[in-house]
Amino acid sequence: MDEVRSDARLREIASRFSKLEYIEAVVLAGSAAGGTSDSQSDYDFYVYSRHPVNLAFRENLLRPRAQRLDLHRTFWEDEDAWIEPDAIEFQIMYRSCAWTEGELSARLDRCEAMLGYTTAIVIALSARAYSGTALVGLRECRGACSRAIRNDWLAP
Numbered sequence: 758m759d760e761v762r763s764d765a766r767l768r769e770i771a772s773r774f775s776k777l778e779y780i781e782a783v784v785l786a787g788s789a790a791g792g793t794s795d796s797q798s799d800y801d802f803y804v805y806s807r808h809p810v811n812l813a814f815r816e817n818l819l820r821p822r823a824q825r826l827d828l829h830r831t832f833w834e835d836e837d838a839w840i841e842p843d844a845i846e847f848q849i850m851y852r853s854c855a856w857t858e859g860e861l862s863a864r865l866d867r868c869e870a871m872l873g874y875t876t877a878i879v880i881a882l883s884a885r886a887y888s889g890t891a892l893v894g895l896r897e898c899r900g901a902c903s904r905a906i907r908n909d910w911l912a913p
Contacts (some may be wrong), residue, residue, distance in 0.1 A: 766822075766841070767800065772851075773818050781854055799846035809835075810851055879880040 767770055771783040787801035805812060815837055819826055823839035830836050835851040863869040 770802065770818070770847075774804055774810075777806070777810065777814070779812070781805045781807060799848060802847070802849040804849055804851050805854055805857060806851065807854055809853070815849075 759822045767785060774780050782805040783803070784803040785800065788795075788798045816826075816828055819828065819837055819839050822841060822868075824842055826839040826846075827835070828837050828852055830838060836848055838846070838848045839860075840846050864871070
């Protein structure tokens, strides 16, 4: 876990996003955040924003560091994936705060299940709230997103 927190790449990526005023949070999730990563693990970031992150910004950030870059994949949600020169794989998923609030409300307020997303949304937010590995706590999301982060919905 300390190795993850000290990885300069993670802080550099989060820092670049933090310069965009409409970014609410940059979250490290998955096995790296949970302390269960191994040599086959990748890094999973979630970027929560009030507006879409410009594709040119994303490419300028990721292209110089990537051996291979898949920019703007949209099969599940908007995401970028790349492999660094040391063969470590990274993914960034982009979520608007409005979308996240709607998803949390559907899952937690109205109990509407959605295959694969019923827990994924909450787990990504809980990584920030409880794991201590949030790379940049920029500004809080509003509404449901901030309620979740402030423990109104997520039990410790």
